[in-house]
Amino acid sequence: MSWIEKKWNIFTPSENWGLVREISDASSVEFGSSDSTISIYSAVDKKVSQFPLRPVELATSQLKQKNYFIKAYSVLGFTDSTYLGLAVDSRARLLEFDSKGDSISSFGKNENFSSRNDLDLFNLAQINMGWFGANDKKTHFAIASIFTNRIEIFDRKNKSIKTIYVAPKEHTKFDLIPEANGYTVHWDLSSPYYFRDIVLTDTHVFALYGGFSEQQIQSNAVIAKTVYVYSLAGDFVAKFNLDTSITSIAVDQNLSKMYGISTDEDPGIVEFDLPKFLED
Template identity: 30%
Template sequence: MPYFTLIMKKSRFIVLLVALGCNIPHEDSRLVFTEKQLPTPIQLKGEKLDFGLEFALNPKEILLKDQNLIVAEGKSLQNEKVHLLDLRGQKYRRSVGKDGLGPGEITIGYPLLDSGEPDIFWVYDTQQFKFSAFSIKDTSSLAIRQFKGLDIPLYITSVDWGPNNTLLVNLVDGWVKYFQLNTDGDTIRYFGSWENMLDGRELPQGVKREDLQPNLLASLHQGKIKSNPSKTRFVKAGTHVDFIDIIDIENEEVITVYGPIDELPEFRVSMNQGFQMPAFDLSKLTLKYLDIYAGDKSFFALYSGKSFREISEDSNLNRLFEFDYDGKVLNHYQLDFPLIGFTVDEINRKIYGISTDMDPGIVLFDLN
């Protein structure tokens, strides 16, 4: 599949130049931190919150919006894919997300996105390549508006809302790391190169840098993207590689932070429908950053360090690292619940996590 077909028709000329390797801006700096350089961990004690739910919760993602927790379900449901929980009264409000392909319907309830609009949250349906807006105040389970915004599907791997009704995305193929797009399908800017992620890295035995294709590197470095409230800074954190990109979108600058291990996982090159993909050694593979929160002056990253099979165990529990936007580690928090996601109330200094223990639910951590 030619790379330019992954972008909307209006941008083919720009992307074709990128595919040919023309003038891709490079990352600005590379920082590394180790376990020994981390601050002394601050122990946080979590409290399971009871919202009076009459059903078992299996949370996948969480978003804080106007003192409501928006919680996406991890299990497959016909309807009610996203739950709204009121923090003020600590009660269940309702669920949204009618299953289907029709107007206002979705087939999957995550990732959750915040465009900054009051009382509105978004779901990017990765099965339909569709963005759906839901109102906290509306009583319907349907989305109040939706768009694809593209002439053909855009193979997005990570996305969040940016400034002025734009999106910052990673794509499944091509050397370019980041594209800023508007909802009409125009490319505003592009910057960063996946190839630079191999600088100074030791590849697994038998893997040669010159043989690797961009889609393999993009897949190897997959992870979530989150924007700060003002949409001026973004953070991307790797799921299988312990890296964090700190992104200044206006200046097209990226600081990449590696740690606390700073090494690539073991993998071999496999082929899937004509594309290179990393085949991991599952006996050695561990999860790195499970989730991130980009705040006003700092951001938080949820670190695992365990295999997928061990993710729910109560030993070697998750940690939270807090960084400033220059890449400096500010705080190191040790949690007492296994989490797969979290969000932060910066004003009240509270963390709300979604647990992956035997009784999954919402866990409150107080930073005061």
């Protein structure tokens, strides 16, 4: 592990935040419609925006979620004109939306991995929340669950979802509490969270694993120190134990490098060497 320093292009709202083509947050970032753009999804604004790879204040184009698309809380590009997302109030694990905001196809189902039988669709979406990623070619998408030790890999060609539990099935303990619009999930802060990020390359899935509770995180500033690696078909490849805690990962498989954001008092970018066998 080593520390690195880089110069970054920072995308921030202008003083007139709230105008068209502005965003307030970046929930996911991926390559855009061309090599010179990036696509940023804002879960707060419910917008998908295209930005050029140079410092700018406004997006060059922007799609506002509407109709049933507004239910999606994590979104990635699927085809040239459609999007794939995780949604609340849906039985489906993944939903495909067109630019008009209509759901045009669905894949898989949200799993009730708990022992409770009183969960509605919103509660099922809550316990199935996770980190959503895809490789650059968009051949495979994956979800790393926050509240259970599960990875799901979606094969776009076969329209199938491979489900993997990294150990005997576990989940964060929770209860249901009443609110104005119904019951919502309330998490046990002494119970562990599981995955913290996921990254896909053209050959592998890298999933950052925590296993620490909110109480442990607040006390020790340790979020995740383990990375599981799988093939795109879902076969186990490797498990890495890191020497420092990080919150997210990025992978350059050509350089055999993995990067993360440290969780100590002075957070920074850390670099890890990957085994050469992952280049194959």
